Every structure is written in structure tokens, then in C-alpha cells.
Amino acid sequence: MEILSARKLKKYYGEGDSLVKALDGVDLSVEQGEFVAVVGSSGSGKSTLLHMLGGLDVPTSGSVCAAGHELSKLSENELAIFRRRKIGFVFQDYNLLPLLNVYENIVLPTQLDGRKTDRAFVEELLKRLGLADRQEALPNCLSGGQQQRVAIARALAAKPAILLADEPTGNLDTRTSQEVLGVLKAAGECYSQTIVMITHNPEIAQLAGRIIRIEDGKICA
Amino acid sequence: MMKIRNKKILRMLAGKAYRKNLRQNLMMIFSIAMTAFLITVVFSLGISYYKTVTERNLASEGMKYDVSLPEPTDEQIQKAREADGVKCAGLAVKCAVTDSDDGKDRIRFWWADEICWEKQCRPAFVMWEGTYPEKENEIMLSTQALSELGIEQPETGMGIPLIWSSLSEDSDLNNCETVFYLTGWFEEYGSHNSGYISKEFYERTGVKQTDTTNGVLYISLENPLYSSAYIKKLGNQIGLIGNQVIYSDALLFVKFVRLAAGILFLTVMTLVSGALFVYNIFYISVAREIRHYGQYKTIGMTVSQMKKYLLWQIFWNVLPGILGGLSLGCVVALWAVPYMLGALSGEAGMRQVVAFHPILLVLASVVTLLAVWGGCRQLLEKTARLTPVEAVRFNESVRPGKEKRRTKEIGMFQMARWNIFRSRKRFMVSAASLCMVIVVFLVVSVILQQNSAKAILNKQYQYDARVLNSKLRDDQEHAGITEELAEQISGLDGVKTVRKVYSQEVQYDYADTYEIMKDYMRAVYELPLMSESQLEENLKVWKNRLPGDETYPGQGQGRLVGIDEAEFDVLNKQGNGNLDKEAFFRGEGAIAFGFLSVSAESLVGKKLNFQVYGQPQESSVTVKWSGDGIETPVYFTNDVMPDIIVCEELFRELVTVPILELLDIDYEEAFDTTTDQAIAKVLENHDDLKLSTKTEDYDLLYGNELRLRVIGGSLCAVLVVLTFLNYGNMMAVSIQSRRRELAAMQSIGMTRSQQKIMMAAEGFHYALIAGGISLAAGLPLSYLISAAVNTYHTPYQFLILPNLLFFAVLFAFCSLIPVVLYQFLQRGRLIELLKE
Ligand SMILES: Nc1ncnc2c1ncn2[C@@H]1O[C@H](COP(=O)(O)OP(=O)(O)OP(=O)(O)O)[C@@H](O)[C@H]1O
């Protein structure tokens, strides 16, 4: 079953001489439960694609359909609700809330939705991501890698249908990277989540079920 | 050479940054202009008020002077002119008045000596023409007097026939007809209808400068803000005689201090708000640009270069800000305020021109610069010295306090609370200014309530309506108010009680009572304008009075008053229940009243002998209670001697034909005009009875109340505007510095509606904290202040409704402002916000 699709997706920045075609006609289809890795050189449009898929930005043209929703038809508030229910997003630069501690950051999306937190699940996640004893730390006191793992935990905690991760292992050493990926895959299989992950690391890309290569805003092979 | 190029590049960079942050810079210009404007207005209001206080004589007397000495002798004038701190002293003598036969205002003829004319009269005129009269039949008239005489276009030398009388008691110059020749005219402040005549004429009238109420020495002082100690010293230097006093405003200095304190308070408030305003905006600019600053630092910009770069940007805001603020201030001070004051005072011709001086503009600029400097200094220093790494961590993002960390649920309120405490400094200043406004509002509302017409009237009037037998004074036996009438009135709808007050003039016996009552006599003759010799004379009249002599005016008369129970209860309440009701109604004794500074205590226990008019035998009562602290219930008093109150029954025993002087009427409901009218209807055919009601005075006092309301209201309004500007500004900064964080929340699924609720919760918290603190501090404070300035001794009353309303508005504003600001500031594409 197709859960995520993009049709003729284009995203242009600027105009005239300074026109940048970050995405230039991307067609994409992802089945439920698939684990997709997105690779490509820097500035090729990977992050842009992920933002479009997650409803964080509006395409110049084309459409995105995710978990049964045509994203262009949703209002701003509906998009926010869609995100917290269906999407887990791991940002390249984490975007943790400085005011909340690790635990609070992780459970915030569920709470915003008025749902009960699955505490056992969160505890388990924290343990497996090596954050069990840092639960009460504020993000500012964490290392880059720790912050990244908190961001991953936050994305997984709400058990979203789709997990979009922008270089989730960018700041991690090889061993931790492997562990974190293990967590991602396990969660994905357990809750039949669909995972789209950007990575620069070919080894990690190999773990995915499918690899999509982007160059100059286009999918090549 | 290098250096100059450096400067140019800095300026260019600063210019780029300035344009990029245009919104913040416009806000900064606005806030600087607001500060300059408010300061200008506050200052010009200050000096205007100062002028109205120091030059009040200008309006009331039409002369420019500070203090005056009535009936001066030549020697005193000489001494006054030589006394310390006296600028000049001019003599003016009122020597004649025109006769008014047809209801026209009389014209008063004054003679002024040269000093008075040159230094005190002329500077006080709006305009003048001609010369001071020299010949006996020459005159100079005010334009008011001229138009009263039907002359709209005066010419020098024109003849004006006037009928006049000398003001000298010994003179027989009455109704003299003289054709005066006009030597000039002038326009006064206020309408005094005066004319100036020559020295020759003055001498002819026979009036002397030492005649009571006619001659006055006007003294101008070097320091118009004199203290009462100085006036005392001046009096000693001049050598006052008998009861002579220097007329001065004993509270002038106090008033000035009060004014200065008020101005200082408003200035400091404005300055602090202005500084805060500038700080907040500057903070946003810095926070937005901080990464660039870090980069500049990384590529080698020095601290002083960085400062210059920032100072240029501030300077471009200061210039237009101050200029704009000052111009607006001038417009308001020179046009709007005089207009408003004129409309408020309702006194046409009153000198209400707002005093204005260019130095004000300089002062206001200096204060505004101070505010800008105060707002920028710290941040400028800090920013300039920032290392590149620090620049990245510039945003405040530490969670305050050591709250219990493991929160299971994070509510909106929890987050809101954390957010407002993020920057303690910002929170403190904003909360403090919110608190201040609330406290001022509480205090002002209490004071306004205290001075409201109804509160004053309720305190001052012991009745809702009073029926007075107005012929009683002329005809001792006139029984205008009958018992039936009293019955009839008490039967009216809306009337609660009718209290009856009987009164009768009595003649105290000299031999028995002089010793007891001499304090009363003395008190009168210690007033200025009364003399020892008059006292002697009057005592002689009293002493030599034959029994049964009923000629009036005599000496040693008093009033015997009889009251019923209802009236007694009212009096006893005033006297804090110190009277013994049962003893009083058993007829055991009387209540005696004091006079001026004389306490009635001296009469307690004394037996007073007197004779009731029309009754041959002498009667007597014993004074058992002092009426100190109680207002006498009667309308007519025989000014010097005490009123003596007894119960109705005893009164009937003492007076064979008891006559009602008045009825005090209490209503079911105060200020009930229907009942007013019903009573008026009952009295329709009684020309000899006068009805006065509390409602009548209401209109009169209401004007005063309104004025106070406007003044208090404007004070509150200025503070409210300042505070909300501050608050809004603080919130704007708070939101601006959290743009990225808010976007991050949105990206993980917080809706905009949820963010708005969070914003409102933040505002609500502010209101809650500030409201709580100010209620706790403001209520006792309002009580203390109201007790300190309670001129009318009205009871302290905290009005629930307006305060509730105020708090409702406060909460609404505090909660709504952040939401509106959020809506306005947190715009744009989510992904862009996330990149900030
Ligand atoms: N707001 C923007 N305005 C203009 N151009 C932009 C903007 N955001 C991204 N771009 C451009 O779009 C292109 C794609 O950017 P994107 O962030 O998707 O690259 P990326 O593949 O994620 O690169 P990296 O691996 O370095 O993260 C880049 O050339 C970038 O310069």
C-alpha cells in the first residue's frame, strides 16, 4: 500500500539569475513499512524534499500525498495536527526546545495532541538510545550527538506512521550510529512504520530497503 | 588615511544593517519620540502649574505681587522696601467707588504709587495705552469698566461723567458728580472693573492708606517661593502692629514641593519606560544580528569599531526620534493643553496660557538622550565585547529555578510560567511597571471616590433636605413652621424621618456670665481687622444693657436650642456617642458649643443665666456636655456667644412660645429628587420658609469632582499608555527572541491556536502576578494616602465595581496583547523561521 507519494514536485528559490531549483520535478512513491535512504551530494535538495514530504514547507508546484492526506489541501492548523499524529521528524539541526528537559521534549508531541504518553515505551526508547540517565537534562547541557538522539526519540515517541529523518546519524560515531539505526529499524518493524532517511554514509544507506539518489533536485535512478 | 577608510566602511556596514532592521529601527524612533514627547509635555505642564501658583494674584487681584500687607503705615512701607528679599513694594489705596443704581457693577477707584504702577500693575495688564492720571479730574479705566459704561472705542481726553462716593468713613463726599478725562485704558486679567486716579484726587477723598480694607502694600519678593518662616521674618522686619498680618499663601512652598515631586515622579517614570523601551528594541536588533556580529568579530573587528558600528545605527534613530517628539510636544503644550485647561476651568479670561520656554526643549532632549543611553549602554558594551562563540549562545534559554524536574505532564501554564521568568530583568521591570499602574489606579480611584460630590455632601450635610424658618432672625416670634407642617412632611413618600429643631434667642446676663464667656469675646477680637478698642466698646454695651432691653444688635446674645430624639441621635453620632442620652432627655443639662478656637469644655459644669426674649424672668441651665466635635444643628447663630442645646421638653419649660427654627429631613434614599419636589410642593405657599436640599449643591460640587476626575484620569491614562507600551514591547521582544523555538514547536505539531493559547497564558500570568502584588501593596497604601489627604473627612471606601472593571480590562489586555503580537510577529514560512 502506498503511504507516501510525490507528483512532479518542484521547489524553486529566488528568481531570474538567482533562481535555484532545489527540487525540479520529483516523482516518488513509498510503500507502507518501507525503509528508504535518500542520498546525494550537499545542496542537491535532500532536505528540501524531506520538508515537503513532512508538510513543513509548500512546494512551488506538484503535490504530496501522505498517510491518505493531500497536503496542499490542509490548513496550517490541520497540517500541525497531521504532523504530530502521522509524522516523526528528525531535523538536521535537531530543533529541541531549550526550555524543556529531555523527557519533556520527547513527550511534547503526544501531549500537544492530548494523548496519553506510553511511558513504558518512552522509557524503553531512552534506554536503548543511551539517554536513560540524562532524562532531566536540558538540551543546552547535552553534546551534539546526545541532542541528536533526543531528536530521534522525540520523533519515535508518538509512534508515527511515517518517520522522516534528516541525517539522524550525522553527529554519531560508527558504533552509536549502528545502535541508533537498530532502534529505528526495530521501531519501524514493530509498528510497521515507514522510514525515509537522508544520509551521507554509504554503509548506513546499505541498511535501507531502497536507496534514492538525488542530484540537482532530480531523482536519478 | 587608513583610518578614514575604516570609518567609511563601518558607516556603510552600519547603514546596511540599519536598513535590514528597518522595522526595529522605526520602532526605536517611535519610542524615542514618545519619550521626548511625554517629557516635553510633563515639563511644560509643570511650569504652567508653577506659574498659576506663583502668579495666582494676577488672576484674582489683577496685580503682579507675592504677598500683601493691609493698612500699612509710611514707616512700614519704608521698612518693607528695605527688608531682605523684597524686590519692590508698591502702595495702592482704594479710595472711591461709583454708585450703582441700575444694577451695574461698581467701578473702584484706586490710587497707585509709582512703584506699584510701574512694577506691579502694568506688567499684569494684558495691554495698556496712555499715561497715569496727574490732574484731579483725570482717570484711567479698564476696558471692562469702559464697556460697562458703554464705551467700546475709548479716546484719550474724552470726558466721562461719573457719580462717585468716597470710601472714607469721615468724608461727606457722597454721590458727587464729576466729569473725568480719560488719560488711558488697560485690559486686566479677570474682571475687576477698576479705574486709576491721580494722587490729587486720592488726597481729596480723605481716604487714608491705613483705613481698614482700603490701603494695601503689595510686596514683590525676589524668591516667589517663599516659606512661612520667611513671611514671619518679614513681618518682624516690617514691624506689624496689633492684629495686622501679611497675607500670604502659607502652603505655597509645600504646594511647590508637592508639584516638584509629582513632576520628578512622572519624569523618572517616563525616563525609565523610555530606557526600557529602547533596551527592548535594541535587544531584538542585536539578537537578530548577533551571528553577523560574531562573524565580524571572527574576521577581526575591534571592540571600538564594533561600538561605532552600533552607535551609528542608534544615532540614526535618536535624531529623528527626538526631533519628532519635541515637535509633537510643542504642539500639544502650546495648543492642545491650553485648550483643554480652558475648557476644563470654564473660566473665560483666566490666564490659562501654558508657559513655555525653549530651555524646556533642551531639557527634554537631555532627558531623552539619558533614556536612550540608559537603554543602550549595557547592551552596547556587552555586544561589542562578545566573543564569536558567545555570540552563538546569545539567546536566553535557560530554564529558571530548581523546579521539580520530572514533570509528567507539561501544561500550557507551566510553559508559560517558565517563559515569563526566562529573563528575570525583563520580567521585573515589566511587572514593576504593571504593578505601579495598578497601585496608582487603586489610589486614584479611592481618592476620587473620597472627593466625589456625593461622598462630600453625605459627609457635610447632616440631612437630605432642610426647611428653614427664614424670617426667624428678623421676627423672634414668627412661627413659620407649624407642627402640622412637620407632620405633613413626615407623611410624604420617601421621607424617613423629620427632625425638629427649636430655637430662641436669649440674652446672657453680664454679671453672671461675663467671666465664663470672656474667651468667646476675646476670640473674635483677635481676628485681623478687629481691634482691642472695639472689644472694650462692645463690652461696655453689654454691661450697661438694661434688663428687658430688646434692641438689636446688642451684645451677649446666644441661642437656646431645643431638639427631639432624632436630632439628638444625629448629633451624638457625630460626637462619637459621648453624650448621655437618658440624662439629656431627663432635662439634666445642656450641650454647649465652642467658637473658633474656643473649646466648650470651659463651660462644662457652669450654670448659665439668661433671659428669654419676651419673658420677664431670668432662667438658667447647667452645661453638662461640651459640643466639641459636633456641628451645631441650628442655622442662625449669634455669632459670638455659644449655642446651648437642651431637650425639647426642657425647651418648652424655658420658652413659653416655642418656635421651630428648622426641620431636618432624612430620606429613604439620598439624592432622591422626587422627594425633593414633593417637599417643595408642600412648601409652595410658604414664602417665609426656605427649602435647601443636598441635591442642590450636588451640581456645584460635581464640577469639582469632574475636574479631579479628569486630572486623575489623565494621570492614569498617561501611566496606562506607558505601561502597556512597555508591556507590549517586552512581549514583542520575548516573541521575537523565540521565533525559532516557536517554529520548532510548530514543526513537531503544535498548532498556531495552541501557541496563541500559550501566549495568552503568559500574559495572564503576568497580570496575575502583578495584580496580586499590587493588590497586597495597593490596598493598604490607598488607605494610608486617602487618610493623609482626606480634606473632607469622608469615609474610606474601596469601590468594587470600577476596580473589578479595571482588573478585567487589565487581564484582558495582558492576555490579548501577546496573542496579537504573536499573530503579527510570528509570520512567514515555517522552514524559514526554523533557520533563523
Ligand atoms: N531558503 C532558501 N533560499 C534559497 N535557496 C535555498 C533555500 N533553502 C535551500 N536553498 C537551496 O536549495 C538547494 C537544496 O538545499 P537542501 O537544503 O535541500 O540541500 P541538501 O541536499 O539538504 O544539502 P546538505 O546535504 O548539505 O544538507 C541548495 O542549493 C540551497 O542553496
Ligand SMILES: [Mg+2]
Ligand atoms: Mg540538508
